[in-house]
Amino acid sequence: MSLKKTRFKYLGESLIEGNIKITAILAIIAVFLIFFFILRESLPIFFNGEVQQEITFGKFFQGIQWQPVSDHPRFSLWPIIMGSLKVTMIALVFAVPVAIGAALYSSEFAGRRLKEFIKPVVELLAGIPSVVLGFFALIIMASFLKNIFGWTYRLNAVNAGIALGFAIIPAIYSLAEDALNAVPKSFREAALGLGATPWQTAVKVVLPAALPGVSAAVLFGMGRAVGETMVVLMAAGNAPLFSLNPLESTRTMTATIAAELGEVVFGSGHYHALFFIGLTLFTVTFVINLISWALFDGLMSKLYGAKK
Amino acid sequence: MQTGINRLEIKDFNLYYHRTKALEDISMMIPEKKVTAIIGPSGCGKSTLLRSINRMNEMIDGVTVEGQVLLDGEDIYQQDIDVVELRRKVGMVFQRPNPFPKSIFENVAFGVRMGDNVPAKQKLEEVVERSLKEAAIWDEVKDRLHRSAMELSGGQQQRICIARALAVEPEVILMDEPASALDPIATAKIEELIFRLKEKYTIVIVTHNMQQAARVSDFTAFLMLGKLVEFGPTEKMMTNPGSKLTEDYITGRFG
Ligand SMILES: Nc1ncnc2c1ncn2[C@@H]1O[C@H](COP(=O)(O)OP(=O)(O)O)[C@@H](O)[C@H]1O
Ligand SMILES: [Mg+2]
Numbered sequence: 001m002s003l004k005k006t007r008f009k010y011l012g013e014s015l016i017e018g019n020i021k022i023t024a025i026l027a028i029i030a031v032f033l034i035f036f037f038i039l040r041e042s043l044p045i046f047f048n049g050e051v052q053q054e055i056t057f058g059k060f061f062q063g064i065q066w067q068p069v070s071d072h073p074r075f076s077l078w079p080i081i082m083g084s085l086k087v088t089m090i091a092l093v094f095a096v097p098v099a100i101g102a103a104l105y106s107s108e109f110a111g112r113r114l115k116e117f118i119k120p121v122v123e124l125l126a127g128i129p130s131v132v133l134g135f136f137a138l139i140i141m142a143s144f145l146k147n148i149f150g151w152t153y154r155l156n157a158v159n160a161g162i163a164l165g166f167a168i169i170p171a172i173y174s175l176a177e178d179a180l181n182a183v184p185k186s187f188r189e190a191a192l193g194l195g196a197t198p199w200q201t202a203v204k205v206v207l208p209a210a211l212p213g214v215s216a217a218v219l220f221g222m223g224r225a226v227g228e229t230m231v232v233l234m235a236a237g238n239a240p241l242f243s244l245n246p247l248e249s250t251r252t253m254t255a256t257i258a259a260e261l262g263e264v265v266f267g268s269g270h271y272h273a274l275f276f277i278g279l280t281l282f283t284v285t286f287v288i289n290l291i292s293w294a295l296f297d298g299l300m301s302k303l304y305g306a307k308k
Numbered sequence: 309m310q311t312g313i314n315r316l317e318i319k320d321f322n323l324y325y326h327r328t329k330a331l332e333d334i335s336m337m338i339p340e341k342k343v344t345a346i347i348g349p350s351g352c353g354k355s356t357l358l359r360s361i362n363r364m365n366e367m368i369d370g371v372t373v374e375g376q377v378l379l380d381g382e383d384i385y386q387q388d389i390d391v392v393e394l395r396r397k398v399g400m401v402f403q404r405p406n407p408f409p410k411s412i413f414e415n416v417a418f419g420v421r422m423g424d425n426v427p428a429k430q431k432l433e434e435v436v437e438r439s440l441k442e443a444a445i446w447d448e449v450k451d452r453l454h455r456s457a458m459e460l461s462g463g464q465q466q467r468i469c470i471a472r473a474l475a476v477e478p479e480v481i482l483m484d485e486p487a488s489a490l491d492p493i494a495t496a497k498i499e500e501l502i503f504r505l506k507e508k509y510t511i512v513i514v515t516h517n518m519q520q521a522a523r524v525s526d527f528t529a530f531l532m533l534g535k536l537v538e539f540g541p542t543e544k545m546m547t548n549p550g551s552k553l554t555e556d557y558i559t560g561r562f563g
């Protein structure tokens with residue numbers, strides 16, 4: 001018998017492979033197209049004299065006011081950069097301990113039954129549309145927190161940050177739990193065999209061994225928090241104030257785009273400015289991803305050695 | 309049977325995985341500062357028996373035990389036994405080297421750090437050095453104590469694991485086929501090490517390798533299908549086995 005393959009023997013396989021390849025390429029092309037579109041709409045700020053009458057790159061960093069529609073429009077990005085930072089940090093401070101605590105609990109301490117309960121419940125949280133979460137934060141949580149803590153403003157960065165925290169907990173939990181579950185059982189056995197308690201084993205062995213994956217989970221959550229729009233649009237009070245105070249109303253970069261792009265004069269300085277904010281968000285998310293990869297690789301080789 | 313001082317004794321011991329009986333009526337003495345080998349065909353319950361001595365079987369769902377394991381006359385399966393303390397007295401080395409993804413230093417210091425009173429840095433360094441020397445790996449790693457233990461070869465990793473077990477100053481060391489994942493040279497080093505360690509420690513070693521049992525052990529327990537077929541001095545067992553089953557096994561007729 002000849003070893004030559006018959007003509008159509010692997011036709012099915014090559015069709016499937018070809019399909020997958022095309023889908024992957026299309027996804028990549030889509031990302032690039034979006035990027036180039038945003039880039040193209042931001043570029044007039046740098047090169048178009050007419051647009052530059054209204055807005056230049058320098059103006060983004062002058063003053064502390066974002067007032068794009070007024071007789072003397074002001075385009076300082078500082079208040080909304082501050083808003084994004086504040087809300088993101090508050091969300092992480094709230095979400096990271098909860099998500100990682102839950103992941104550690106369900107991977108190390110919960111019995112099989114409880115584990116099978118926690119996982120779907122947290123993942124259910126991921127299924128809540130962000131507009132519903134925002135609605136909840138706007139109507140119920142804001143009043144509740146205001147009454148308890150006696151805040152001056154119902155809608156503020158803390159309120160939005162906590163709501164945003166709920167939005168990113170499932171993703172962080174899910175990725176962190178996968179990382180913890182991937183830690184070999186032999187590490188746990190070794191630790192217990194040396195007379196470590198289950199708690200010590202979880203915190204001193206399992207968590208550090210999963211650190212590359214867990215830190216990637218946290219940075220992924222951070223990327224999500226920076227990019228999330230609806231929750232912060234509804235829950236933060238939407239006032240672009242330049243303030244460090246977390247209890248004042250604030251507005252994020254994403255909420256600014258969402259709130260203003262619908263009514264902006266097409267082709268105006270304001271229009272291009274909004275695209276520039278989009279470009280900035282794109283870049284920030286990209287940089288967070290880069291940091292995440294670098295951190296993952298760095299921790300991997302520190303913990304598991306340089307040899308491959 | 310005269311075996312010297314017996315600090316460890318297994319008495320009418322049965323173990324079940326759910327309904328399945330894995331160990332049946334095991335009774336044996338484990339003499340102090342000697343090497344006791346547990347041999348037998350694969351799946352006969354060697355690892356199960358070994359892990360019963362420091363209650364590592366508890367991690368597995370559905371394990372129940374009957375009978376006693378006595379350490380200095382005290383049954384370790386009593387309700388109020390502190391398992392953490394037990395495991396500090398009865399250390400364990402596993403079949404596959406399993407150093408933590410931490411530095412060599414942190415691996416060896418781990419057990420001590422997890423204890424109630426963590427010594428000062430200098431004392432800790434002494435403990436690490438002493439343990440690495442005892443495990444005959446100091447010279448190979450002394451210049452790279454703060455590099456990841458995962459970078460070492462399998463044989464070196466296994467000696468790190470032994471050093472890690474020694475650092476908490478156990479009385480008994482359990483070893484489950486500690487050389488089965490290693491090449492012959494690394495195996496020889498481990499065997500040499502075991503030979504020296506018995507001056508200070510009581511060692512129980514599982515092996516499926518008859519020659520290894522003959523080389524390193526003073527006493528041998530032969531297990532089959534969860535039952536103890538024969539237990540006695542290794543030399544006698546190898547030259548003049550008391551049972552037909554043992555003889556068949558050591559002459560390689562099965563297993
Ligand atoms: N976690 C477990 N759950 C159920 N049965 C097990 C488990 N571990 C081992 N066994 C069974 O117990 C018997 C003894 O296993 P083991 O002690 O690992 O044997 P050995 O170490 O001698 O090869 C085998 O029949 C094995 O299938
Ligand atoms: Mg085994």
